Amino acid sequence: MSNDSRTQSLVFGLPWPELNDGIFYNDVVPHSDSGLTLVEFYSRKYKHSAPLQGWLQRIQNGQISVDGRVVKDPNAILSGDSVLVYHRLPWKEPDVPHLLEVLYEDDDLIALNKPSGLQVLPGGLFQQRTVLTQLCWSVKKQNPPLKSQESHPVPVHRLGRGTSGILLCAKTKVAKTRLAAYFADGTSLVGANRKAELGGTRKISKIYRALVTGLLGEDKVVIDQPIGTVRYPGVAKGLYVASPSGKPALSKVEVLERDGKQNCTLVQVEIESGRPHQIRIHLSFIGHPLLGDPLYIAGGQPRCFDSEIVDESYAQDGGYHKPTNPVPGDCGYYLHAHRLVLSHPTTNEMIYITAPLPSVLRTSYEANSLPESMSVNSAK
Structure with missing residues (x-):
């Protein structure tokens, strides 16, 4: 095992513009919807985006075109195969960091x-202020326009917005396919044998640091609680929670340090499956939610579960206001993707990547030692 010469200490990122460019949504009217009015089409198909009055406002603002022509009459009759374009107006996205550190690159x-x-990735309020945007901008800055249009690095997995640490991105189609398969294989193996031993012959392994509420009694805990979805306001596809009827998930938790004065525990978590918000859900399921988590509480359920109440008021662009209940993208918890080991997608050599720990997630020994530096090793 030796230090990898391909590792560079590099930070990149461009400041965010004040406003984004808005978004253009395209639709082709199916023949089954021929004869509907413009407002009927949008308020029925996209009722999660805005109430009826909100869609009326968008149409009257001139934000919707039919076959290339702006239409402000909400009662205009639609024909099958007509092309509709809705322009969501530019807005100022919430303030977020823009600098990214490169831990490893080849x-x-x-x-x-x-x-x-x-x-x-883009979603909700964040359409421009994302990792994906910075990757695109970086390629355009380094390469001629024609070359930058060919391809750019893309993330092959996700980290929650409030989660820090290692994010793996592919630079080629082959790498993207193989890395995606690594993650999928790990999850499918858990599905095939929920009690399987961790480690094994997997192509990729991820280890996180987390700070949880309360003092864990056992030094090591394996959690195999399934994860499913429930209806939840502000989350169109449903909120992931601990659910007996959900999909298999497996996490291995190891206590690193207990803090009796602060009533919290520093843990290391190795995940074998990649369910959304898995660590947050699993640790809250055993009664130790992440410290500062605004959403999940003991039992792996949301803090607020008022799924029947919908706020019918709407914002300047006609859409619903941000939900008052906590949503998965809210930050405040302490979770860091600390170490990653993978078989290189083309050379098959083992790559070891470490992301420096935030001070709050260091043990007392680590905090009193020299600051941890980034390290990447490879072994053939």
């Missing part, structure tokens, strides 16, 4: 140290 992949607060 011709096939790049590993980044994602800061807490930065979203990985």
Whole structure:
């Protein structure tokens, strides 16, 4: 095992513009919807986006075109195969970090140290201020326009917006396919044998640091609670929670240090499956939610479960206001993707990547030692 010469201490990122460019949503009217009015089409198909009055406002603002022509009449009759375009107006996205640290890079992949607060892919309020945008901008800055249009690095897995640490991105189609298969294989193996031993012959292994509420009694805990979804306001596809009827998930938790004065425990978590919010759900399921988690409480359920109440008021662009209940993207908890071991997608050599620990997630010994530096090793 030796230090990898391909490792570079590099930080990149461009400041965010004040406003994003808005978003253009395209639809083709199916023949079954021929004869509907413009407002009927949008308020029925996208009722989760805005109430009826909100869609009326968007149409009257001139934000919707039909076959290339702006239409402000909400009662305009639609024909089958007509092309509709809705332009969501530009807005100022919430303030988030913009700098990214490169932990490892070669011709096939790049590993980044994602800061807490930065979203990985576009979604919700964050359409421009994402890791993906910074990757695109970085390629355009380094390469001629034609070359930068060919491809750019893309994340092959997600980290929650409030989670920091290692984010793996593919630079080629082959690497993307193989790395995605690594993650999928780990999850499917858990599904095939929920009690399987961790480690084994997996192609990729992820280890996290987390700070949880309360003092864990056991030094090591294996959690195999299934994870499913429930209806929840502000989360269109449903909220992930601990559910007996959910999909298999497996986490291995190891206590690193207990703090009796602060009533919290520093833990290391190795995950074998990749269910959304798995660590947050599993640790809360055993009665030790992440310290500062605004969403999940003991039992792996949401803090607020008022799923029947919908706020019918709408914002300037006609859409619903941000939900008052906590949602998965809210930050405040302490979770860090600390170490990653993988078989290189083209060379098959073992790559070891470490993201420096935030001070709050260091043990007393680590805090009193020299600051941990980034390290990447490889062994053939």
